[in-house]
Amino acid sequence: MQERPIADYALLSDCQGAALVARDGSVDWLCLPRFDAPSLFARLLDRSAGHWWIRPVGVFTVRRAYVGPTMVLRTEFRTDSGTVEVTDALAAGPNEGGRVLGRVVPNVLVRVVECTRGSVRLAVEFAPRPDYGAVRPLLAPADGGLLCPFGSGSLMLSSPVRLEGRATARGQLRLDAGERVGFALQYVPVGGRRRVWSQEDIEGALGVTLDAWRSWAALNQRYEGPWQDAVHLSGRVLQALTYAPTGAIVAAPTTSLPEAVGGERNWDYRFSWVRDASFTLRALSVAACPGEAEAFFTWMARTASAEGPADGNPLQVLYGVGGERELTEHTLGHLSGWGGSRPVRIGNDAWRQRQLDIYGELLDAAYLFRGRVSRLDSHGRGFLMSLADAAAAHWREPDHSIWEVRGRPQHFVYSKLMCWVALDRAIALADELDAGGRVPAWTVARAEVRTAIEEHGWSRRAGSYSQALGSDLLDASALMLPITGFVLPDDPRARATVAAVRERLTGPRGLVHRYERVDDGLAGEEGAFVMCSFWLAHALALTGEVSQAREVFERAAACANDVGLFSEEVDPVGGQLLGNFPQALSHIGLVNAAWAIGRAQAA
Structure with a gap:
């Protein structure tokens, strides 16, 4: 049973699908490629129905906000040893001269982590559970990430840290002040093209998404x-x-x-x-x-x-x-x-x-x-x-x-x-x-x-x-x-x-x-x-x-x-x-x- 307050969540959107991210860095709801698609994570409705978290190991405090006039979320985690910021977005871009937002990068959730003070050890846990948690797929290692195939498609996780596990993958990393790494999760329908994303790909998608939201807000x-x-x-x-x-x-x-x-x-x-x-x-x-x-x-x-x-x-x-x-x-x-x-x-x-x-x-x-x-x-x-x-x-x-x-x-x-x-x-x-x-x-x-x-x-x-x-x-x-x-x-x-x-x-x-x-x-x-x-x-x-x-x-x-x-x-x-x-x-x-x-x- 999920008991996390509804108020703990923030919305991400690429104007086709949606995700909800909790205050502690857990993506507990993800529906791609459409809002009404069967969920890929549904911990929102059941603790066993899938999630993806990135958060500090140990005790931390949280402060978060959308980045300016965008729907890109930045969460600051403060620990005794340091501070990290996690920036989350469903990748989107401008259409029709910037007046309408749309998907230019297909079905990708990007998460960029930056240490802004001291040193912080982070835990990563990836537990995809497609079809509203009814499917418990096996994860296959890929060069630079993990592949998660299931009936209607697959998920490709691009990760700078090695994650291990068959149905739930876990790993840790340490970041020092000034260090920055990115993760990307792509939903790929059957027959679609999948690939591991480089750090440049991830940073580029985040930048385009921020610019698209800012341009839309300025125009409209x-x-x-x-x-x-x-x-x-x-x-x-x-x-x-x-x-x-x-x-x-x-x-x-x-x-x-x-x-x-x-x-x-x-x-x-x-x-x-x-x-x-x-x-x-x-x-x-x-x-x-x-x-x-x-x-x-x-x-x-x-x-x-x-x-x-x-x-x-x-x-x-x-x-x-x-x-x-x-x-x-x-x-x-x-x-x-x-x-x-x-x-x-x-x-x-x-x-x-x-x-x-x-x-x-x-x-x-x-x-x-x-x-x-x-x-x-x-x-x-x-x-x-x-x-x-x-x-x-x-x-x-x-x-x-x-x-x-x-x-x-x-x-x-x-x-x-x-x-x-x-x-x-x-x-x-x-x-x-x-x-x-x-x-x-x-x-x-x-x-x-x-x-x-x-x-x-x-x-x-x-x-x-x-x-x-x-x-x-x-x-x-x-x-x-x-x-x-x-x-x-x-x-x-x-x-x-x-x-x-x-x-x-x-x-x-x-x-x-x-x-x-x-x-x-x-x-x-x-x-x-x-x-x-x-x-x-x-x-x-x-x-x-x-x-x-x-x-x-x-x-x-x-x-x-x-x-x-x-x-x-x-x-x-x-x-x-x-x-x-x-x-x-x-x-x-x-x-x-x-x-x-x-x-x-x-x-």
Whole structure:
């Protein structure tokens, strides 16, 4: 069982695959060549499922940070005898004039160790366990490293120190002040070219990666406003979670990190959700650049508009980063899970669910990117019109909504709201869509949705908009009513809803929970949601409560780990990070809330 805190990890990315590195120098998660590929190291989920560490022998202290405006990690280990720095990166390089990062060196994790003071003895341990730890391959010596063949490919480790062992290889080296050595681990698919890397190769790949990230940041990160450093870092995290070949953005690079320790709320987030589309485009326009926003919108529109199952539903909840539709969920019974949290899942059966909110989220994204809509072909424009038609036809039906509850479908207010958004944005886009003839029907449907929300989504008992029509339960997604423009920020009901969420859904650490606890089809509890806390800050800013918005923002921002990364949730009592990590929506929430507070302060 793995019990290392989630906050101990830092992300590496080459904008196709990802790694997580712990504070003690252990790479405990590595998925190549794609975010959703079977892991090569999975100690994150089970102590026996593979790792690669480089760290001092004996007692040491740790300090670490990303190197400037990059996703290259530098960890400083201090011992009584000396200090070493380990610099870790998944090799990447510039594409398209530096505006988009991509992989120019295939599937390589580089680790460069430099002694900056005294003398330090280091231990190296290499334990690859492909296919989520199910494979225990034999290591073969190679000139200058080790070869690790397995079913779908091989790993080539280039090492300046001799490592010995059949399934787990170990070795030691000593470095004195001024000495520097590099390691490289390359994933090679079947039939691919493998070779041992020289020290010059390793240093060159690290240099190109640093330059690529710095150039990307200099060209693209122009935000100036409150919490500028955090916004820029969140923009780089979103870039790191982007699958460069398509433009898809994964919700997180991990699977099955639990929402509650020992619980069953453990999901695979290595896919791209339509739900995130409009949130993501807003954040990318602030914290990254138009290139990423355009790539994401183009991919989402192209993937979603491809002909799918003949079930009358034009849109799926989530897709694979390559546009895959079938993402059937499986459990990995041989893994104990982080903190003993089972089951460990790969795939996500939410792709089968009906979520009516996604019509509005994609059409809102299209509205945000309306200059691109006019350039869509007739098929693409027809697809967007079909989303508005679907919202008009199906808004009265129950669904599983934004939180993907696994209980019975309900008439969630958020789903009705986003159907209203779908119709509202389609009406605004009618000229670009050449849809003038449909506007009257859309206008009637939009009015009907508004009436249903205002008459049945408002709870007099709760003094707030509620979770579902006719319900008195609160849900943080009601904060989206003013954020989407359904109600004006100074509307009394909007203010009352924001106040109710702050009073009744805020936990002991000042962080916001998704909804009041009811039977949602799953056992166990969950933590406070980082994104919902940033939603509250955003809504407070819109309603003119700027000082309160800043207070809520600061509490949420303080949940980041030492390198500025957020998970999905935070334990409301102990404060530890929970859920998949790092979580795109948490970083998106930070960016959008900071932007909203900045605008409110300037007004």
